[in-house]
Amino acid sequence: MRAGNALRKPWWLGVLALGLHPGCGGSDPPSIGPNLVQNGSFESGLSGWWNATDAKEGTASASGEAADFGTFGLVLYKGTGGWGSMVGQETTPHRAGQTFQVQARLKGTVGGERVTFSFHGQGFEVVAEPRWRTVKQLLLLPDSSENVTALVSVTSDNTTVHLDEVSFALAEVARGDADKEEDNLLGNGSFESGLGLWNFWTDASVKEDAGTATTSPDAGRSGYAGLVLSKGPTGGGVSVKQPLPDPLAEREAYRVEADIRGTLGSEGVNLCLQINREPWSGPCIFVTATTDWQHVSETLSIDPELIDERVGLMVSLSSEGTAMVDDVIVKRTKAR
Structure with missing residues (x-):
């Protein structure tokens, strides 16, 4: 060397x-704890989740066609312009240096849709396929926080994705x-x-x-x-x-x-x-x-x-x- x-x-x-x-x-x-988000399977519609978009015609809804398990799943659509269309919810505070596992079932309507998962400033992007698959990744949060937001966003124009079984959970590594x-x-x-x-x-x-x-x-x-x-x-x-x-x-x-x-x-x-x-x-x-x-x-x-x-x-x-x-x-x- x-x-x-x-x-x-x-x-x-x-x-x-x-x-x-x-x-x-x-x-x-890693040992994975319980899900920190409520209604991650969307069986209660969007209860517990808020949604927002800066794109034209961005929407979020619960639908039977988006269900991989159970009765309902999330339909997330982004129109044109802006950064994305998203859903999110606040979770419990965390200490500096803790690790969390983000996991979800994801399917694009045509494939190639870009989806971002983020948790208090840390996140990752995946490209959806026209079939159900599990996406999973560990996130290390370097700073402590009393107000932590779990976010799921679709960022590519004129695209629709389906999500189910969304989980943000503490991981002991x-x-x-x-x-x-x-x-x-x-x-x-x-x-x-x-x-x-x-x-x-x-x-x-x-x-x-x-x-x-x-x-x-x-x-x-x-x-x-x-x-x-x-x-x-x-x-x-x-x-x-x-x-x-x-x-x-x-x-x-x-x-x-x-x-x-x-x-x-x-x-x-x-x-x-x-x-x-x-x-x-x-x-x-x-x-x-x-x-x-x-x-x-x-x-x-x-x-x-x-x-x-x-x-x-x-x-x-x-x-x-x-x-x-x-x-x-x-x-x-x-x-x-």
């Missing part, structure tokens, strides 16, 4: 899915080694809360080669789960990134650690302290993965032009294949 210049690329929130490979995570899976590490600047560095706090990006130009990111118990070096990055033959890379809490200061250096392995044994994995704007530069550690776990640990010094910049820790796969990453740690140290 060696340090060098950063990969120069943007990053943004996306959607994920992927295949798995053997690992060694040994903790129990394992703690990996990075989560137990004192002074780690990253939250969810062991990926026990899915990709909570991490943002996903890929530039693959062919749909079949699209880079993907997910978490899996098969990628867990410690705790229950770890990160899996996969990339086809096109595009420059696939990455997840998490902003650090404070700007970089003069005379600072950062110790970056992670456990990495690949399925081919030749995948290129990069760990970069990357500016959160163009030119997306910053110092990197470049690692060639092996089929066995290897522990990466290196100190990255900060160049003068990065002082006072907002940065994030980016984990990326730049070559074809599948790589697993767990227990990512970033610590502030004295400059060399």
Whole structure:
């Protein structure tokens, strides 16, 4: 492995899915509590839910045609313009650092409809299919709140989606080694809360080669789960990134650690302290993965032009294949 210049690329929130490979995570899976939203099956119509839209002709209603289970389900329609058409309701307060599982049954009327689930500022987007399927994701909420809103929105123009069995529930998750590490600047560095706090990006130009990111118990070096990055033959890379809490200061250096392995044994994995704007530069550690776990640990010094910049820790796969990453740690140290 060696340090060098950063990969120069943007990053943004996306959607994920992927295949798995053997690992060694040994903790129990997340324990899911009761549903925090009332009438998530819509058997009582829209009782407990409010609805809103900034689009022309956006509507929300309960209907038998939208039922996957029981008698009724939610019909959510967005016309043209605006951001979306949504339903929501307030839930109980939560503490900082708690993880929640969002789950629902979803079907589009034609397929391709974009639907967003969010909970107190954290969320994810999915693309509906013209068949019923379960969508499910863990969300880590970094801040406490007395007033937490659960939201479901359709955001694509002139589209209708059906939803049923909507659930927002507290999840008790394992703690990996990075989560137990004192002074780690990253939250969810062991990926026990899915990709909570991490943002996903890929530039693959062919749909079949699209880079993907997910978490899996098969990628867990410690705790229950770890990160899996996969990339086809096109595009420059696939990455997840998490902003650090404070700007970089003069005379600072950062110790970056992670456990990495690949399925081919030749995948290129990069760990970069990357500016959160163009030119997306910053110092990197470049690692060639092996089929066995290897522990990466290196100190990255900060160049003068990065002082006072907002940065994030980016984990990326730049070559074809599948790589697993767990227990990512970033610590502030004295400059060399």
